[in-house]
Amino acid sequence: MHSLIPTSSSAFAPSHSLFRPTRPPTSARPFSIQCSYRYDPLTYPNAVGPSRADWQSSCAILSSQAQIISQEDPQSQSQSQSQSQSQSPAADHIPSLNGHNTTLENLNLVPIQTLHDSTALKPQPKPLSITDLSPAPMHGSKLRVAYQGVPGAYSEAAAGKAYPDCDAIPCDQFEVAFQSVELWIADRAVLPVENSLGGSIHRNYDLLLRHKLHIVGEVQLPVHHCLLALPGVRKEYLTRVISHPQALAQCEHTLTKLGLNVTREAVDDTAGAAEFVSINNLRDTGAIASARAAELYGLDILANEIQDDSGNVTRFVMLAREPIIPRTDRPFKTSIVFAHEKGTSVLFKVLSAFAFRNISLTKIESRPHRSHPIRVEDGANAGTAKHFEYLFYVDFEASMAEPRAQNALAEVQEFTSFLRVLGSYPMDMTPWSPSRED
Numbered sequence: 001m002h003s004l005i006p007t008s009s010s011a012f013a014p015s016h017s018l019f020r021p022t023r024p025p026t027s028a029r030p031f032s033i034q035c036s037y038r039y040d041p042l043t044y045p046n047a048v049g050p051s052r053a054d055w056q057s058s059c060a061i062l063s064s065q066a067q068i069i070s071q072e073d074p075q076s077q078s079q080s081q082s083q084s085q086s087q088s089p090a091a092d093h094i095p096s097l098n099g100h101n102t103t104l105e106n107l108n109l110v111p112i113q114t115l116h117d118s119t120a121l122k123p124q125p126k127p128l129s130i131t132d133l134s135p136a137p138m139h140g141s142k143l144r145v146a147y148q149g150v151p152g153a154y155s156e157a158a159a160g161k162a163y164p165d166c167d168a169i170p171c172d173q174f175e176v177a178f179q180s181v182e183l184w185i186a187d188r189a190v191l192p193v194e195n196s197l198g199g200s201i202h203r204n205y206d207l208l209l210r211h212k213l214h215i216v217g218e219v220q221l222p223v224h225h226c227l228l229a230l231p232g233v234r235k236e237y238l239t240r241v242i243s244h245p246q247a248l249a250q251c252e253h254t255l256t257k258l259g260l261n262v263t264r265e266a267v268d269d270t271a272g273a274a275e276f277v278s279i280n281n282l283r284d285t286g287a288i289a290s291a292r293a294a295e296l297y298g299l300d301i302l303a304n305e306i307q308d309d310s311g312n313v314t315r316f317v318m319l320a321r322e323p324i325i326p327r328t329d330r331p332f333k334t335s336i337v338f339a340h341e342k343g344t345s346v347l348f349k350v351l352s353a354f355a356f357r358n359i360s361l362t363k364i365e366s367r368p369h370r371s372h373p374i375r376v377e378d379g380a381n382a383g384t385a386k387h388f389e390y391l392f393y394v395d396f397e398a399s400m401a402e403p404r405a406q407n408a409l410a411e412v413q414e415f416t417s418f419l420r421v422l423g424s425y426p427m428d429m430t431p432w433s434p435s436r437e438d
């Protein structure tokens with residue numbers, strides 16, 4: 001069994017004063033673990049070793065281990081789900097946690113009620129937390145997709161877009177979403193990795209490396225933010241606005257344009273902000289969240305489409321325990337992470353391995369190398385030079401089933417001290433326009 005990983009601080013340092021009162025404090029850490037960034041094969045079974053042969057066998061493993069194909073393809077999702085449903089007629093559709101069916105009664109869930117209207121709101125599932133993560137038995141036929149946040153979060157919408165008929169499982173932290181897949185409580189996790197306005201969600205890149213899940217798909221979700229408040233509250237009454245840090249950043253100018261004189265405070269997720277305003281009957285606090293969150297938590301929409309850019313899109317990746325078999329019959333993307341020890345022009349050489357083969361890169365991101373943050377060179381008589389060490393995350397538009405991608409990676413492997421294929425998966429080709437409602 002995998003070790004449990006303690007809660008680490010949120011990617012965006014949410015305001016602790018706003019943590020939902022119904023949850024245990026995140027400082028309660030029943031398990032501890034040392035996070036290792038050594039690139040040994042035990043810690044990183046998918047990491048590519050130092051030789052070309054290692055890399056080739058890693059590719060072979062990548063192909064031979066693959067068991068899940070069509071479920072990762074949103075277009076074939078409904079087909080594969082109906083197949084799996086017919087294969088397990090006894091399955092019910094309620095996710096099973098820790099061996100128990102998660103009905104509201106046996107999880108002891110208290111329906112959410114607001115002081116302003118105690119009858120209107122439907123109870124929402126309680127997010128998983130670290131204490132819920134003991135191994136679960138086999139479950140029903142629906143694909144179970146873990147996401148961070150509470151119902152109404154954009155990640156839940158992304159799960160629904162990727163797997164239309166899934167059971168979306170709310171989790172109170174990303175770590176929990178990852179672990180729920182590792183422990184077979186969920187089948188997939190969905191993880192926001194970048195936004196067209198806010199850029200990369202860095203901590204989630206770190207999580208990708210720390211865990212051994214595989215990227216098996218991506219979805220791009222147009223995000224339409226709304227300003228929400230309790231019924232009867234006008235925007236002039238607001239003294240603060242709370243939301244996920246990315247949402248606050250994406251609406252920064254519009255909030256000012258709306259004439260709001262408010263403090264901004266970060267919480268774990270957008271829908272959680274709406275829930276917090278509702279549960280605590282806060283008449284001076286607005287939340288930035290989706291229209292669906294307004295409906296779920298009984299809030300009014302004071303302003304619609306408040307993102308600064310109408311083309312606001314967030315990219316999510318889907319993660320599974322096993323990689324999918326890469327194909328060539330539709331556009332694929334491959335995500336890798338690599339590090340290099342030292343040497344000049346390594347990045348140039350790596351990038352040229354793709355350029356020479358006409359492989360487009362869609363992303364390149366560098367992150368400080370946690371276990372080797374700094375390299376010191378003692379040049380004789382020349383003082384001591386210090387360099388930051390980095391990991392590089394690269395996405396490129398090719399499938400690992402294509403020889404040009406395999407050859408490019410073989411070359412990249414020669415210049416790098418560590419290389420891991422995070423996944424090779426169908427590209428989200430859904431057309432969208434800024435005005436389209438999703």
Ligand SMILES: O=C(O)C(=O)Cc1ccccc1
Pocket residue numbers: 148149152153154155156192195223244246247268269270271314
């Ligand atoms: O908080 C949410 O609802 C999320 O799913 C994360 C997020 C926040 C802002 C934009 C896109 C995703």
